[in-house]
Amino acid sequence: xxxxxxxxxxxxxxxxxxxxxxxxxxxxxxxxxxxxxxxxxxxxxxxxxxxxxxxxxxxxxxxxxxxxxxxxxxxxxxxxxxxxxxxxxxxxxxxxxxxxxxxxxxxxxxxxxxxxxxxxxxxxxxxxxxxxxxxxxxxxxxxxxxxxxxxxxxxxxxxxxxxxxxxxxxxxxxxxxxxxxxxxxxxxxxxxxxxxxxxxxxxxxxxxxxxxxxxxxxxxxxxxxxxxxxxxxxxxxxxxxxxxxxxxxxxxxxxxxxxxxxxxxxxxxxxxxxxxxxxxxxxxxxxxxxxxxxxxxxxxxxxxxxxxxxxxxxxxxxxxxxxxxxxxxxxxxxxxxxxxxxxxxxxxxxxxxxxxxxxx
Amino acid sequence: xxxxxxxxxxxxxxxxxxxxxxxxxxxxxxxxxxxxxxxxxxxxxxxxxxxxxxxxxxxxxxxxxxxxxxxxxxxxxxxxxxxxxxxxxxxxxxxxxxxxxxxxxxxxxxxxxxxxxxxxxxxxxxxxxxxxxxxxxxxxxxxxxxxxxxxxxxxxxxxxxxxxxxxxxxxxxxxxxxxxxxxxxxxxxxxxxxxxxxxxxxxxxxxxxxxxxxxxxxxxxxxxxxxxxxxxxxxxxxxxxxxxxxxxxxxxxxxxxxxxxxxxxxxxxxxxxxxxxxxxxxxxxxxxxxxxxxxxxxxxxxxxxxxxxxxxxxxxxxxxxxxxxxxxxxxxxxxxxxxxxxxxxxxxxxxxxxxxxxxx
Numbered sequence: 001x002x003x004x005x006x007x008x009x010x011x012x013x014x015x016x017x018x019x020x021x022x023x024x025x026x027x028x029x030x031x032x033x034x035x036x037x038x039x040x041x042x043x044x045x046x047x048x049x050x051x052x053x054x055x056x057x058x059x060x061x062x063x064x065x066x067x068x069x070x071x072x073x074x075x076x077x078x079x080x081x082x083x084x085x086x087x088x089x090x091x092x093x094x095x096x097x098x099x100x101x102x103x104x105x106x107x108x109x110x111x112x113x114x115x116x117x118x119x120x121x122x123x124x125x126x127x128x129x130x131x132x133x134x135x136x137x138x139x140x141x142x143x144x145x146x147x148x149x150x151x152x153x154x155x156x157x158x159x160x161x162x163x164x165x166x167x168x169x170x171x172x173x174x175x176x177x178x179x180x181x182x183x184x185x186x187x188x189x190x191x192x193x194x195x196x197x198x199x200x201x202x203x204x205x206x207x208x209x210x211x212x213x214x215x216x217x218x219x220x221x222x223x224x225x226x227x228x229x230x231x232x233x234x235x236x237x238x239x240x241x242x243x244x245x246x247x248x249x250x251x252x253x254x255x256x257x258x259x260x261x262x263x264x265x266x267x268x269x270x271x272x273x274x275x276x277x278x279x280x281x282x283x284x285x286x287x288x289x290x291x292x293x294x295x296x297x298x299x300x301x302x303x304x305x306x307x308x309x310x311x312x313x314x315x316x317x318x319x320x321x322x323x324x325x326x327x328x329x330x331x332x333x334x335x336x337x338x339x340x341x342x343x344x345x346x347x348x349x350x351x352x353x354x355x356x357x358x359x360x
Numbered sequence: 361x362x363x364x365x366x367x368x369x370x371x372x373x374x375x376x377x378x379x380x381x382x383x384x385x386x387x388x389x390x391x392x393x394x395x396x397x398x399x400x401x402x403x404x405x406x407x408x409x410x411x412x413x414x415x416x417x418x419x420x421x422x423x424x425x426x427x428x429x430x431x432x433x434x435x436x437x438x439x440x441x442x443x444x445x446x447x448x449x450x451x452x453x454x455x456x457x458x459x460x461x462x463x464x465x466x467x468x469x470x471x472x473x474x475x476x477x478x479x480x481x482x483x484x485x486x487x488x489x490x491x492x493x494x495x496x497x498x499x500x501x502x503x504x505x506x507x508x509x510x511x512x513x514x515x516x517x518x519x520x521x522x523x524x525x526x527x528x529x530x531x532x533x534x535x536x537x538x539x540x541x542x543x544x545x546x547x548x549x550x551x552x553x554x555x556x557x558x559x560x561x562x563x564x565x566x567x568x569x570x571x572x573x574x575x576x577x578x579x580x581x582x583x584x585x586x587x588x589x590x591x592x593x594x595x596x597x598x599x600x601x602x603x604x605x606x607x608x609x610x611x612x613x614x615x616x617x618x619x620x621x622x623x624x625x626x627x628x629x630x631x632x633x634x635x636x637x638x639x640x641x642x643x644x645x646x647x648x649x650x651x652x653x654x655x656x657x658x659x660x661x662x663x664x665x666x667x668x669x670x671x672x673x674x675x676x677x678x679x680x681x682x683x684x685x686x687x688x689x690x691x692x693x694x695x696x697x698x699x700x701x702x703x704x705x706x707x708x709x710x711x712x713x714x715x716x717x718x719x720x
Binding site for chain 1: 477
């Protein structure tokens, strides 16, 4: 079992990574001083696969844990579903010391995290991410949210988990596409912070795609280390944390442009990474060779680098809408070299348009 | 204009108190680095009285401020109303630097505070309390919440305001009953922390009840100082902050027992203070003379000290429900002498029953 510590003042927590670590959930939770009752939130895809093992481990450790499942998918990240889950928490008699356990992918983590952030003004949260995307990204760092009919993730909080248990055995049940969507964020971590890790990803795509245990543990651990390092320095995204949004500006536009169904989050981010690299290259921040290496890694992990069929004008509109909602400035994360990025608030419109043309 | 500073690390803020300070709202807000757009949330009672002055002051200071009003009363503290207000914030293009302004009493402060705590994972909050209860209690300290159909204030956050502007001129439009409900918390502040202030309240009830400017400014300022002092030491109610709940254990039961309409919050707290003093006296913590002084002050401010007609068995049931939802222990705040209280987790049931019998 590997352990990554996230060192935030007064709220330090551990991420436990490895094959089969789910069986140790109860024991790990038992060391944290939680109250006896627990609510485990999952969805109807993940629940049947892993809830029995999770509940058994928690009950063996002496917890009274109850399972509630929601429909899979983004629609469950709503205030309506949250209202129902608050009701479950109240009926089960959860108090301030009771933990909420998120067992599932990014949607379950965000939703259960929002419940934990706001029930009784905040109760402990345990993340048990079962998708690669959740293990390498969304379960770490404390961003939780639900959607509003007018936009995604607009209602939320920064609420750090008290414990993250990432069982790489769960990755074996993911579809190819679900695996790839997580790998986009893994590649991103290499690009923004660690050239050596990026080289590992270049050389080991066969082992990763075959989901070999050692490779999976390494990519989850290193991703968590990189993300934790950034979050420790800038928990609430004042500045440095923005580098985690590398590839996400165009990525969000691609997700929206495809109606949030055509491209998964990771696929859209891969296209966005390509776009951000193009912009960096057009501005002479990075070499063409760097650009080519990145495209080649993304493609080797089964990720698209172009949103064929999407309209570049439409993407530009989505970007300008994001810009408006961010108070008039977009912080573009640009690439200097693999492992080194910087935040830039001014990119000429024609450069952005040129990149959009190239990725559509 | 009086100023009280709340010194929380990295989130220090000022409470500005005095007759007519509302006119300076824009200028005070202008010093805090907020974004240009603002959403002012009020209700249909308070809005017509003070929103014009508030908006004018904000606009003169260069802000683009829009007003949204909700129905007065506890029913507006719901996720349904919150969902509508999030929509207003989105449509107005509020970004992370935009402030939410709560203009009204406790309900508006709690609701608008919840919006500010969760919109885009937290935006700045400005409290402009217009009731005495909000000025001396709910606008300070960062507790915000909405209700769930199964219970009050169960969904919320700790989200400190960036600025509080308490215009004592607004107190002139309150009904006698609204004034009294705030005075219960003022008396509580004297009892838990300042014997000298309690004496002032004993001697000056005529000036306070006549709402004389100097007296009102003094009671608001001293209440804010006492509450700020407690919150600075224990923001999230781990221990010390519990002393602010003096009188609230029985008080909550009285509110619930009366169906949340028969007794106002302050009236219920006054009865609860009487109950807590009786328990303290039965346990030989405080003298009968102290008990009599407190009852006499409460009555001089038009507050009830008994819930005539309520059933003591029913009150006991509400208390045991609270106990269950708090994880099995109630932290009773007991009185030693005026100005000195302590938290006690064990009070024999028969002592509680004796006090309940005496206050019904």
